[in-house]
Amino acid sequence: MPELPEVETIVQGLRHCILAKQIISVQVRHKKPLGNLHEQEFKNFFRREIVQNIERWGKYIHFSFTSGKSMIVHLRMTGKFVYRSNSGSPQPAAHIRIIFTFNDKSALYFQDMRLFATFSLYPPHHTIREKQNLGPDPFARQITAPWFIDVVKNRKIALKSALLDQHVISGLGNIYVCEILHKAGIDPRLTAYKITRGQAQKIINSMRKVLKLALKYNGTTIRDFNGVDNKSGRFQQLLRVYQRAGKLCKTCGQASIQKIKQAQRSTFFCPHCQS
DNA sequence: CTTAACGCCTGAAGGC
DNA sequence: TGCCTTCAGGCGTTAA
Numbered sequence: 001m002p003e004l005p006e007v008e009t010i011v012q013g014l015r016h017c018i019l020a021k022q023i024i025s026v027q028v029r030h031k032k033p034l035g036n037l038h039e040q041e042f043k044n045f046f047r048r049e050i051v052q053n054i055e056r057w058g059k060y061i062h063f064s065f066t067s068g069k070s071m072i073v074h075l076r077m078t079g080k081f082v083y084r085s086n087s088g089s090p091q092p093a094a095h096i097r098i099i100f101t102f103n104d105k106s107a108l109y110f111q112d113m114r115l116f117a118t119f120s121l122y123p124p125h126h127t128i129r130e131k132q133n134l135g136p137d138p139f140a141r142q143i144t145a146p147w148f149i150d151v152v153k154n155r156k157i158a159l160k161s162a163l164l165d166q167h168v169i170s171g172l173g174n175i176y177v178c179e180i181l182h183k184a185g186i187d188p189r190l191t192a193y194k195i196t197r198g199q200a201q202k203i204i205n206s207m208r209k210v211l212k213l214a215l216k217y218n219g220t221t222i223r224d225f226n227g228v229d230n231k232s233g234r235f236q237q238l239l240r241v242y243q244r245a246g247k248l249c250k251t252c253g254q255a256s257i258q259k260i261k262q263a264q265r266s267t268f269f270c271p272h273c274q275s
Numbered sequence: 276c277t278t279a280a281c282g283c284c285t286g287a288a289g290g291c
Numbered sequence: 292t293g294c295c296t297t298c299a300g301g302c303g304t305t306a307a
Contacts, residue, residue, distance in 0.1 A: 002300070003300060003301095006300085032283095032284085059301080059302095074301080074302085075301095076283095076300095076301050076302075077284090077285095077299070077300065077301060078284090078285080078286095078299090078300095095285085112284095113284080113285055113286070114283085114284045114285050114286085114299090115283080115284050115285080116283065116284065116301070116302085118302095154276080154277075155277080155278095156277080156278080157277090157278070157279095161278095164301090166301090166302080173300050173301070174299095174300050174301085175300050176300090220300080222299085222300065223286095223287080223299075223300085224299085224300075225300080242300090263278095263279075263280090264279090264280075264281090265300095265301090266298085266299085266300095
């Protein structure tokens with residue numbers, strides 16, 4: 001589900017709600033998100049820990065604790081965190097998998113309908129596997145047109161698939177890649193290594209514009225995404241191609257949005273604007 | 276090094 | 292209405 005704007009919205013919400021709080025109990029209602037970890041070692045990990053910092057790494061959420069330990073969460077498709085300030089307020093209902101309770105009686109509910117999300121735990125000063133091989137953040141200054149051309153120089157896959165590859169740039173997902181390519185006016189089927197310098201620059205500019213706007217709107221809610229406050233994003237109002245197959249392009253008004261499959265994922269594009 | 280395909284899960288939406 | 296099929300914003304693993 002969540003891509004960069006949604007994960008960033010969640011991280012900011014989490015910082016607002018749980019920073020500097022001490023965990024007093026952890027309830028595990030489903031073991032799947034723990035992967036290979038045993039329930040007891042998972043629970044013991046958080047004993048007396050205080051949340052020191054929360055950061056986004058691509059689509060990963062990195063929690064660090066005052067002891068130096070860290071936890072990495074990937075929400076995948078349907079994972080979400082919902083905060084509840086005290087025991088009086090209503091409890092989130094369905095698909096609650098893990099509950100963290102804090103010293104002020106507030107609680108963080110982890111929900112995940114499809115059980116794809118993953119939690120991993122690291123001792124202090126440990127190399128974090130998830131961070132290895134993750135491409136730069138879309139807003140990193142390292143990303144320039146020549147840099148992008150170099151990164152995809154041996155990639156014979158479609159440009160759209162290359163942008164979804166987290167080793168290239170981290171944080172983009174299907175919705176935003178479709179929207180970015182439409183804004184850039186580039187055909188998603190273009191072979192990645194054939195991109196010109198001008199096209200690379202257009203992609204970079206469009207990527208930053210689209211993501212900034214989506215961040216301002218607290219992300220996109222199609223079906224699953226909600227912030228930590230359980231409120232929806234609003235960027236879905238501004239989508240120009242995603243899930244608009246058969247509808248007239250809002251930009252040119254001349255062609256209808258096409259839907260195709262690329263690497264088993266849906267791609268939406270305007271054949272007039274993106275040729 | 277690269278690419279394509281599969282599997283993990285549940286629920287909603289669409290077709291007939 | 293109901294049943295069956297397809298689809299969903301992701302990514303790690305595997306095989307070629």
